[in-house]
Amino acid sequence: MTEIAVEVSDLNFSWETGARVLDSCCLSVPKGEFWMLLGTNGSGKSTLLKLLAGLLTPKSGKVQILHPVGFVFQNPDHxxxxxxxxxxxxxxxxxxxxxxxxxxxxxxxxxxxxxxxxxxxxxxxxxxxxxxxxxxxxxxxxxxxEVLLLDEPTALLDPDSQLELVAQVRNLVKSRGLTALWVTHRLDELNYCDGAFLLEQGALVDRGDPERLKQRLMQVESSAAE
Ligand SMILES: Nc1ncnc2c1ncn2[C@@H]1O[C@H](COP(=O)(O)OP(=O)(O)O)[C@@H](O)[C@H]1O
Ligand SMILES: [Mg+2]
Incomplete structure (x- = not known):
């Protein structure tokens, strides 16, 4: 049986201000795999990662994750x-x-x-x-x-360093049996992962084959541009 490294069931979260940020999220990432989390700005990606890392407490629902957990932020200077x-x-x-x-x-x-x-x-x-x-x-x-959570780690990098970093993380995951969940909005990074999740307004609306999700997002982007 595949060992699961990250498992989230029926996770709900809202800020003090009241707005619901995560809505009944369920996801699981098998140990030894590299998954990505996609979604537009404000869809709840960073909040979900912080809940996984235990930096925030869910309103309800469950997070199970292998420890220790490492977190990589968008801006390394922080x-x-x-x-x-x-x-x-x-x-x-x-x-x-x-x-x-x-x-x-x-x-x-x-x-x-x-x-x-x-x-x-x-x-x-x-x-x-x-x-x-x-x-x-x-x-x-x-x-x-055991688990690396990376929140838009390439957002401040030039395209060459961006692809170098994503390839290196993939190698580390595969050579050391780590598990990684990587937040991005750059579609070319999807070529390096085993699977991806799509978050929309706090709900996980799709998951699975990165190539299929890439096609779906490209269609959304091109229809938005028309
Ligand atoms: N500390 C905070 N207090 C209140 N609302 C917040 C806070 N951080 C983020 N939010 C709100 O939560 C929602 C999800 O934010 P976030 O998880 O950062 O989205 P993403 O990382 O997908 O861009 C947004 O509407 C954002 O404005
Ligand atoms: Mg974010």
């Missing part, structure tokens, strides 16, 4: 807190109180996984946007995260 690459990845391990040799090993392994080992001593400010996102991902790998 996430990277230490002055250098290696120090930032090590910072995420503080709570685990590991011996220094093990911290070093985990940091080196995680930076190798995202091809940044040679930049271990580089100041964060000297990195490109794509490199910063890879440091954030290395942080999650060092913490041995």
């Amino acid at each position: 996430q990277l807190v230490m002055p250098t690459v290696g120090a930032d990845v090590a910072f995420g391990l503080v709570e685990e109180k590991l011996p220094i040799s093990q911290v070093r090993q985990r940091v080196e392994d995680a930076l190798s996984a995202v091809n940044l080992l040679e930049l271990q001593r580089r100041p964060i400010y000297a990195l490109s946007g794509g490199q910063k996102q890879r440091v954030a991902i290395a942080g999650a790998i060092a913490r041995q995260c």
Whole structure:
């Protein structure tokens, strides 16, 4: 039987202001797969990811997710807190109180996984946007995260770095047996995933084959442009 890494049943959420943001959401992501979450601005994608990560509490319904969970935000400057690459990845391990040799090993392994080992001593400010996102991902790998949640991680990247990042995350998922849920509105990224969900006004209206969902969205976009 396929092991499930993320399972959401009948999830509802609304802000204090009252408006319903997520409406009876159900979804599941099999372990070892790379899925994407699509939807227009304001459809509830970031809210859903925050509920999955436990950063928000649902009004009702259930979230089951393998731990640890890693979160990668759209803007890495909101996430990277230490002055250098290696120090930032090590910072995420503080709570685990590991011996220094093990911290070093985990940091080196995680930076190798995202091809940044040679930049271990580089100041964060000297990195490109794509490199910063890879440091954030290395942080999650060092913490041995089972699930990666990525909220529009390519929104601030140029097209080359964008496709490089999505290909790298796919490789990590497949080589390490991780599970990833990636929010995007860029249709070319869909070529890299195993499946996708479509969220509209807080409801999951479609799921499955990325190619079919891509066709559906292209039709919506072209009819909107007419
Ligand atoms: N902190 C907040 N307080 C109140 N409403 C919010 C907050 N964050 C987002 N919203 C509202 O919740 C809805 C869903 O937002 P969000 O999950 O950010 O959508 P998406 O990520 O798909 O663009 C939007 O209507 C947005 O205005
Ligand atoms: Mg969002």
